[in-house]
Amino acid sequence: MGATVITARGLRMRYGRAEVLRGVDLEVRAGEVFALLGPNGAGKTTTIEILEGFRRRSAGEARVLGTDPGKGGDAWRARIGVVLQNWRDHPRWGVRRLLAHVAEFYDRPRDPDELLDALGLTAQAGQAVGRLSGGQRRRLDVALGIVGRPELLFLDEPTAGFDPEARDGFHALVERLAREEGMTIMLTTHDLAEAERLADRIAILVAGSVAVCGTPSGLASVVRARSEVRWVEGGAVRSERPDDASRLAYELHRRFAGPVPGLEIRRPSLEESYLDLVRRAGPDGPGAAAFAADGPRAEREAA
Numbered sequence: 337m338g339a340t341v342i343t344a345r346g347l348r349m350r351y352g353r354a355e356v357l358r359g360v361d362l363e364v365r366a367g368e369v370f371a372l373l374g375p376n377g378a379g380k381t382t383t384i385e386i387l388e389g390f391r392r393r394s395a396g397e398a399r400v401l402g403t404d405p406g407k408g409g410d411a412w413r414a415r416i417g418v419v420l421q422n423w424r425d426h427p428r429w430g431v432r433r434l435l436a437h438v439a440e441f442y443d444r445p446r447d448p449d450e451l452l453d454a455l456g457l458t459a460q461a462g463q464a465v466g467r468l469s470g471g472q473r474r475r476l477d478v479a480l481g482i483v484g485r486p487e488l489l490f491l492d493e494p495t496a497g498f499d500p501e502a503r504d505g506f507h508a509l510v511e512r513l514a515r516e517e518g519m520t521i522m523l524t525t526h527d528l529a530e531a532e533r534l535a536d537r538i539a540i541l542v543a544g545s546v547a548v549c550g551t552p553s554g555l556a557s558v559v560r561a562r563s564e565v566r567w568v569e570g571g572a573v574r575s576e577r578p579d580d581a582s583r584l585a586y587e588l589h590r591r592f593a594g595p596v597p598g599l600e601i602r603r604p605s606l607e608e609s610y611l612d613l614v615r616r617a618g619p620d621g622p623g624a625a626a627f628a629a630d631g632p633r634a635e636r637e638a639a
């Protein structure tokens with residue numbers, strides 16, 4: 337993996353009295369697809385907007401392509417592609433015309449027709465932007481974000497509103513951009529499956545800070561919630577979530593002096609574990625301190 341493209345250290349953001357980011361630390365390296373995953377209101381968009389240079393942080397350090405994003409000029413901006421959550425300009429312009437117009441701002445733009453083809457928008461080339469469906473509009477947003485051949489691409493919830501086919505096509509496009517062109521991509525999503533499919537590394541943002549960060553497989557082992565052990569005793573179903581499920585099963589086996597009635601050990605799915613993590617680290621959960629003592633935060637930067 338290459339040089340560091342994005343660094344954030346202790347990033348903080350306040351909107352009035354509300355502290356939305358409480359010290360975000362992350363690092364993205366060249367050629368990496370990095371997913372910022374988290375529930376609604378976790379601070380994903382705020383983080384990405386600070387890194388794009390669209391929002392001024394309240395405190396902390398940030399470097400993007402070697403520059404403080406709050407001070408990046410035109411030359412810096414031209415190296416970055418941005419796909420915002422809601423971009424609704426130029427509703428009367430034709431799709432191809434808008435794309436070709438934006439392409440003119442760059443030295444080495446992509447061919448607008450090839451791009452429309454890659455995003456499945458050829459049939460809409462002459463259509464007014466304001467008349468596109470939500471999913472088509474989103475695909476045009478992506479086309480606008482990559483037409484300038486950026487080194488670094490920010491995608492804020494890129495597949496929101498996509499149907500399954502469009503989502504799959506978009507995932508394939510992101511994989512192509514990363515693998516064939518070596519583009520560094522940072523995306524936000526609340527879709528765990530999307531993050532797992534696309535990202536080399538995932539940071540889970542909960543209540544304004546990074547709860548855990550690592551590769552999808554490293555994350556699976558760190559985030560994985562405790563297994564549930566169930567058995568039948570005294571005519572009733574008993575259930576526990578011990579630290580060590582196999583040890584409890586062994587102890588039960590000894591206690592029953594043989595097979596344990598109704599014994600079941602259920603390993604939670606990654607989805608359940610993710611939701612468990614979000615609940616524990618969230619504002620209504622036991623709080624960051626309890627969460628840290630519990631493991632994942634202490635094991636931050638899982639393999």
Ligand SMILES: Nc1ncnc2c1ncn2[C@@H]1O[C@H](COP(=O)(O)OP(=O)(O)OP(=O)(O)O)[C@@H](O)[C@H]1O
Pocket residue numbers: 351356374375376377378379380381382383526
């Ligand atoms: N301009 C603003 N003024 C005041 N509060 C804001 C502003 N923008 C965002 N917030 C608040 O900051 C918090 C984080 O918002 P943000 O959009 O960064 O979260 P998110 O993780 O991207 O959420 P979502 O998944 O819903 O897009 C939310 O509680 C939101 O209401």
